[in-house]
């Protein structure tokens with residue numbers, strides 16, 4: 070690895086506890102891309118010289134508004150596009166080496182799957198492309214179908230699948246070759262909150278198995294939940310790079326979570342804060358997230374069908 074090529078260093082790079090500099094899976098060196106028109110004239114500078122490293126065993130998020138260069142970066146990493154300048158190394162090989170693709174799984178923003186095959190047939194087809202034996206394919210297909218929660222729908226044709234189910238089979242397809250690097254473009258698109266939670270848990274599980282995940286998403290809450298580090302692009306330029314927990318930490322505010330405090334105790338704490346020259350912005354009960362509330366309601370409804378949390382009085386008040 071060429072340490073000097075890490076032009077965008079933010080001081081947080083070395084603090085990644087999960088990996089060290091010897092296990093870089095993706096490395097871009099002054100990577101840039103200019104799209105040209107038919108006559109070779111410059112049309113768009115989609116990516117300005119980019120230097121990032123994705124390390125083994127981490128979930129790395131690539132963020133940015135529409136047109137910021139995320140898909141271009143992914144295509145360069147996959148070797149589907151040639152760089153205008155610079156290089157991409159994946160597993161220490163040039164991205165244009167097709168051999169390295171055997172170790173990569175890719176879930177594109179839109180999966181193009183054969184609609185008249187069912188989930189089993191689809192995954193078996195992709196298993197054949199990776200030269201898996203019949204026995205390996207049978208075991209792998211079964212494992213993946215269960216993993217993405219499509220066990221009950223395994224014999225239904227994909228044309229009958231909902232968006233969320235299609236996304237799941239797309240993920241299973243990306244994992245058929247048991248890849249070491251998984252690239253996911255908008256993995257939670259079309260998934261309901263339960264499917265989103267399951268997808269996030271799956272991504273975390275992949276990392277726990279030692280896989281490296283590169284994730285592209287506009288769902289910032291999902292990115293915050295799963296990513297170890299992020300790079301933020303804007304107009305083809307790297308604007309921020311670092312660990313999510315470091316980037317989001319509000320350094321001059323102290324948060325204490327305590328249970329069972331009386332009002333008198335809370336007042337006393339406020340006095341201590343004041344005596345020490347601090348100010349109390351607010352003392353309140355924390356709120357759960359909408360995701361937690363939603364999942365809890367669905368869980369309760371599954372356990373006790375017919376039960377409703379909304380009282381008649383609240384419903385009437387809502388009508389006013």
Ligand SMILES: Nc1ncnc2c1ncn2[C@@H]1O[C@H](COP(=O)(O)OP(=O)(O)OP(=O)(O)O)[C@@H](O)[C@H]1O
Pocket residue numbers: 104105112113114115133134135136137138139140141142
């Ligand atoms: N084949 C192409 N020819 C010309 N310009 C292109 C081509 N592909 C992308 N671009 C341009 O390059 C820039 C970056 O596009 P890219 O698709 O990489 O962005 P993105 O961050 O993935 O956007 P989105 O979030 O909308 O998917 C945009 O200005 C886009 O119009």
